[in-house]
Amino acid sequence: MTSLTPRNVSAAAFAKAIDRFGAAIGKQWVLTSDEDRATYLDPYAMGDGMDHESSAVLAPASAEEVQALVRIANEHKVPLWPVGRGKNFGYGAAAPAMRGNVILDLSRMNRILDVDEKFAHCLLEPGVSYFDLYNHLKDNNIPLWMSVPGNSWGSVVGNALDRGIGYTPYGDHTETLCGLEVVLPDGDMVRTGMGAQANSKVWQAYHYGYGPGWDQMFVQSNLGVVTKAGLWLQPEPEMTAKITLALPNFEDASWALDILTELRRRDVIQHNIVFGSPVRAASVQSQRKDWYDGPGALPNSASEEMMKKLNLGWWNTKLFLFGYAGAVQAHVKLIRDLFEPKLGKKIDFEIWQKGDPVEKSARGIPSTLALQSVNWYGGRGGHLSFAPVMPPDGKLILDYAKRTKRLYDEVGHDYYASFTIGKRHINNVSLILYDRDDADMTARVDKLYRTLVARAAADGYAEYRGHISYMDIVADTFDFNNGAITRLNDRVKKALDPNNIIAPGRNGIGREGAKA
Template structure:
């Protein structure tokens, strides 16, 4: 086993790499990597079998390699890499850009043939023109850290991944007067935070960060990810895009479309039809620049945590949260988490708490939780109040009176919590300081990976109870999967985020996780709840649940796709949108039959050719 010092030397920092860790989190990153290695059944340095390049279907092998040589001549040989080496999954800070590091199906399914590294918007144009010429599918990533949703993997096997982040990671502008920034795809939350500190602006303005800070600011917004300050809706905080269209043309949206614009990041709409939405969770263009709004320092903050003793308290808690959240007394995205996550987020394997099979018993969970700093409970609410002390105390008084209507509710005294407690990670994230704490719960299983069930509902206690029951029933049915529920409450909607943690080296556990997910997606849709985001393997199924009008929305997406991408080269199949030359040829993965049951899922299709006919 590697020593801590050996591990430390291989953790990249921001000084070394655009995707690196900031210095203030280096020790935490070293410890996280060490724990992941200890929970892995892979042997460090073990020789893996050689593998061949995954040639995209419909492209002759000789033609493909000649096309790659042509692209090397265009971009420079050092900026084009064939994916012909053994696949290494790495971990959060050293993730692959060739495949899905947390695969829930066969590792070779969502895998690239090559990776290219453009250095400018003009380079991206060149790659797109090249792809159209040779009819090679391409799949852009910002940084490839969309872990749990498919990572850097392309939806179509053998697509060429365009890694925008390695060479396009400039912070093009920060305006302390307007509280805005303009960024390229490779700017992480870590990097933007550090740049604000470097410029002496860290006390003046904040960024809003998701649970982990290593992802792309742009990429997270485009996938409609969230953070935990009042600016937590990242797509709503964007303003203006620069986009390379699938034909190679470049467009700018919003105020960015004005020559010499001085308000690109200030006003999102510009003039005329507002089309930015077509580039979010889509395959209609490659975004190379994005404006974002930043949050003024509110003049103070105070984190707080309430616990509630019983599972059946859930509906009452949610109904209390709703008016407080809508009126902004609860100012940031509400986090209501189950006690089992209090154990898992400590980063120890499940066997530390329980060695049996089936779901970990409630009695074991509560006995273990009683020994933790916050004590035993079933639900924990993490929140933050912002503003001067008098304003905070007024809001906190309202919150306290409301939550104490739940029998047994108590506010945890933060002074009693040690510095490494999860509470302080939530505190940092809610005040715009990127962290590296959240994925500790992946250590729950050997070779720990995760995939999310993420339905959206109204903020109602009855809806919360229905979704929790649905998830619990299916988790029990498919191999007794441990249930990790968290309710994240926005201004008018609530997301139930259920993370399934599984051993990616165990085909049986992967199958169980997939079967459970597919069943929950269909169950939720039958009750009127739709997913807001999903893994590559479930995109066709989830897209299919939005079926009003006989699938009118899907047909509109296809019409747009065929108009803007006539050759169908850009990220075919992403978010369930297939271009004409792939459509109906066996590429879709909707579940049912053998898919996700007794066999690994595949979507190799029946092939495509330049005419869009089955090959």
């Protein structure tokens, strides 16, 4: 067994806990070797990743086994770090925020428990991947579509619980959650919403229940372990249309974002719109050395060469339309009327109608192509993202982009930007690519990330998600009334989890030294 133990747990107590974990789920599902634990390190860590090393890994096969493990963990004061499939790349993957936590790997719990074709919802365990659900729907000819994130080999449930997004009308994945089954930190089990009724027939039909709605309490938190989750799916539309727009000038962001945000607010465009720079497109199909191999940030001439050879604009966006044929055709015309005069050319949508090969549609299809971007600098690549939530104002966003690019230029790093347009906001996504074994580069990346966090906070904007190494500094930017939200989170944490067993420190909740 590993010599590493969780903080404040003696070697003797940890050995007893490991024996009891094995008795509860089978010794073969308690992983303690150096080789096993190494597979759960952050593959994008800036360095060796050992500061987020686990002391062991537990792999239960059922909610009942999760209950048993949580109760044992409480008795021995052993902290657990739950993960669905551990593929949350760019945010720490499966590694725990605090070194020595025992990883609770739920990937063996991978049953698709129900798909209701008529009412368009499903019930999943946390180990179900996007590929699992997509193949199930496709292989069984179920006319329901799912939303997928850019890199989609992770957990459907886990992504929704971390407020991940996709690019269809159901792309706000947290909003599609409807009914959770949760093991609480003392081992008790609850079902939220209408599932609180033992024989409920509408658990996945109605977001709420009777009294407070608790689902959001388990989103981006460490107040329980979700063992089942209901999600809504998209009924197959009659028609889709899609187009890629390339906007030639940096300044085009201002007017284009104003048009797109208005279309998004009015639900003409029903999906999260991604609006990205040349490096975003080039990094999945080439490496930096193909364009420039010198010091400092990528020069404008290299970006212009990318644009020319890859048929890109300074800003590039894909638009999708879904629905009945008449509505889609009307919206195609509207978008043409808005963009063609600005671009000075005709734009053509790719139309799909029900019955055509689904691969040609705007359906969400799982892919891992986005992972290619980490090869940009060569070596063992990685990426880190800072994506503050901002007002959907074109002029403001353009000014912010200029300021951000200057920061990248100052530290000698290539500017990779995209803006994700939601219903009433924009996430200004500053992706930072790096070679994780280049010490000078990773030091610059760390400085750049911290600078971006501090600057956004000073401007009144904050991140909506956080990497395990930066959870505390992101949490500290939510500072109204001297951090009242952190105090509230810690009070609830202390009430439900007095031993701080479930994911201590996740998103700044229950971190060391916290005062409830």
